[in-house]
Amino acid sequence: MKKGLYNTGALILDSFDYGESDRIITFYTSGFGKLKGIAKGARRSRRRFVGKLDILTEIKLIFFHNEKSDLARVEDAALVDPFSRVKSDVAGFSGGCCMAELVSEMTREGQASPQVYGLLRDFLKLLDSCAGAEAGALTRFFEIKLLALLGFMPHLTGCVVCKTDIREGAGIFFVPDKGGAVCRPCCAAAGAAPGFSMSAGTAMFLSSAARFDMGQLPRLKPGAACLKESEKILDGFIKHQLGRELKTKKFLAKMNAAANIESCIKSY
Numbered sequence: 001m002k003k004g005l006y007n008t009g010a011l012i013l014d015s016f017d018y019g020e021s022d023r024i025i026t027f028y029t030s031g032f033g034k035l036k037g038i039a040k041g042a043r044r045s046r047r048r049f050v051g052k053l054d055i056l057t058e059i060k061l062i063f064f065h066n067e068k069s070d071l072a073r074v075e076d077a078a079l080v081d082p083f084s085r086v087k088s089d090v091a092g093f094s095g096g097c098c099m100a101e102l103v104s105e106m107t108r109e110g111q112a113s114p115q116v117y118g119l120l121r122d123f124l125k126l127l128d129s130c131a132g133a134e135a136g137a138l139t140r141f142f143e144i145k146l147l148a149l150l151g152f153m154p155h156l157t158g159c160v161v162c163k164t165d166i167r168e169g170a171g172i173f174f175v176p177d178k179g180g181a182v183c184r185p186c187c188a189a190a191g192a193a194p195g196f197s198m199s200a201g202t203a204m205f206l207s208s209a210a211r212f213d214m215g216q217l218p219r220l221k222p223g224a225a226c227l228k229e230s231e232k233i234l235d236g237f238i239k240h241q242l243g244r245e246l247k248t249k250k251f252l253a254k255m256n257a258a259a260n261i262e263s264c265i266k267s268y
């Protein structure tokens with residue numbers, strides 16, 4: 001990427017205050033991939049940047065890139081879509097933050113993918129247009145589609161070891177470090193920790209979700225058990241790929257634990 005001034009659409013993946021008045025953002029662009037930038041004086045010149053550099057916002061961004069600096073200089077921003085409903089709903093906001101963090105963690109700086117940009121924007125729009133109850137399913141759809149797009153699709157149609165097809169009731173496991181499904185006899189033969197148990201229905205749901213385009217997704221109607229199993233499998237697989245858990249997931253686990261303690265105290 002050459003030194004110069006750039007004008008591009010961008011999705012804000014992360015945003016935090018820096019020093020007395022600046023703000024540092026991580027953003028994803030269609031043409032240049034993921035980048036980091038600094039908006040000098042962003043908190044002083046409120047009219048110029050207010051609401052435009054918040055996480056989960058789509059903007060038209062003008063920035064200056066200099067090869068000598070890791071941070072682009074944010075010159076100006078115009079709001080395209082603030083995804084206001086996503087931000088006003090806990091489930092929606094949590095889902096959106098998971099999506100943004102996954103893009104941020106699974107992509108390298110400056111590596112462009114218009115498909116990743118389109119996928120994130122389409123899912124944020126979808127999340128913004130529907131009720132929070134759909135947020136869990138949409139987040140699972142997004143996770144498996146992003147993994148497939150980036151070349152990390154787990155193997156789900158048969159056992160990765162003996163290649164037998166997955167059959168309902170046969171007892172299969174999802175083993176992250178094997179990259180997908182492993183049947184019970186192969187797990188036993190390897191003496192391996194069985195990973196996560198996975199039904200044939202969940203395996204079918206995840207492979208269909210990765211393959212289907214946005215228009216076809218409403219045809220998939222996963223039940224609560226399938227979504228719960230999918231979440232465990234995808235969390236385990238993503239953690240294995242990254243070598244750590246996503247910050248958003250950690251935060252949500254803590255929040256759920258706190259909510260449980262509160263509900264336990266209330267029901268006591």
Ligand SMILES: [Zn+2]
Nearest residue numbers: 159162183186
């Ligand atoms: Zn096997």
